[in-house]
Amino acid sequence: MYKSFFLLGNWKANGSLQQVRDFCAEVRSLKVPIGITPILAPPFPYLDMMKLLLPQGYGLAAQTCQASSFTGQITAPMLKDVGCGWVLIGHGERQESFQEVRQQILSVQGEGMIPIVCVGEKDPDSVLDVLDQQCGHYFQDIPEGYWVAYEPIWAIGSGKTPDGKHLKKVSEYLKQKLHLPLLYGGSVNSTTVFPLLSSQLWSGFLVGKASLKACDWMALIQQIKNCILLK
Numbered sequence: 001m002y003k004s005f006f007l008l009g010n011w012k013a014n015g016s017l018q019q020v021r022d023f024c025a026e027v028r029s030l031k032v033p034i035g036i037t038p039i040l041a042p043p044f045p046y047l048d049m050m051k052l053l054l055p056q057g058y059g060l061a062a063q064t065c066q067a068s069s070f071t072g073q074i075t076a077p078m079l080k081d082v083g084c085g086w087v088l089i090g091h092g093e094r095q096e097s098f099q100e101v102r103q104q105i106l107s108v109q110g111e112g113m114i115p116i117v118c119v120g121e122k123d124p125d126s127v128l129d130v131l132d133q134q135c136g137h138y139f140q141d142i143p144e145g146y147w148v149a150y151e152p153i154w155a156i157g158s159g160k161t162p163d164g165k166h167l168k169k170v171s172e173y174l175k176q177k178l179h180l181p182l183l184y185g186g187s188v189n190s191t192t193v194f195p196l197l198s199s200q201l202w203s204g205f206l207v208g209k210a211s212l213k214a215c216d217w218m219a220l221i222q223q224i225k226n227c228i229l230l231k
């Protein structure tokens with residue numbers, strides 16, 4: 001476990017200027033607890049506004065970036081410029097090639113931001129084979145300074161979370177290969193979080209649906225705070 005517990009909210013292709021304003025105004029009612037670092041990743045057009053309105057203690061992340069500079073692409077220097085500290089790379093929904101993921105990691109690192117690289121399987125039975133392949137292709141000769149988010153694709157948005165045995169196997173595997181902050185993502189919310197947190201396998205969570213409404217997000221932060229205090 002790291003000094004702070006990270007909670008990264010991925011808004012995916014959701015949101016509007018009004019939603020950013022409302023969300024940021026509502027989350028002001030909850031002081032960020034010591035030991036928790038909440039980070040929000042809205043769609044690109046809302047990064048700037050979110051940076052302006054998020055309360056103290058929050059970080060800003062982007063959902064992806066491109067390593068090349070063709071028309072319409074968003075690059076790491078732009079993300080740095082609008083205040084991002086982290087960039088999600090290789091999210092399961094994006095289906096990028098190994099090469100694209102590697103280039104994105106390097107471009108994010110080149111700007112002094114932290115890449116959070118998503119790994120995870122479609123079929124739980126193939127988990128270690130898939131992770132082996134992804135880690136081999138993504139991280140060979142990549143300097144330290146990236147984080148990894150284990151997101152089983154079948155758990156994203158499905159309401160299902162892996163059982164403790166599966167998660168222990170995965171985190172032990174990843175920890176003996178990589179010495180990094182490890183995040184878990186896939187249907188994390190205030191009702192599923194307790195076993196995930198008490199297993200003490202993770203340095204943070206990547207959260208989709210439960211990051212969209214301020215009330216769900218704050219309920220999750222409260223639960224994490226309570227669990228951390230219980231330790």
Ligand code: PEP
Nearest residue numbers: 156157185186187208209
């Ligand atoms: C995600 O999209 O990265 C995610 C984890 O979504 P959800 O929490 O909705 O499963």
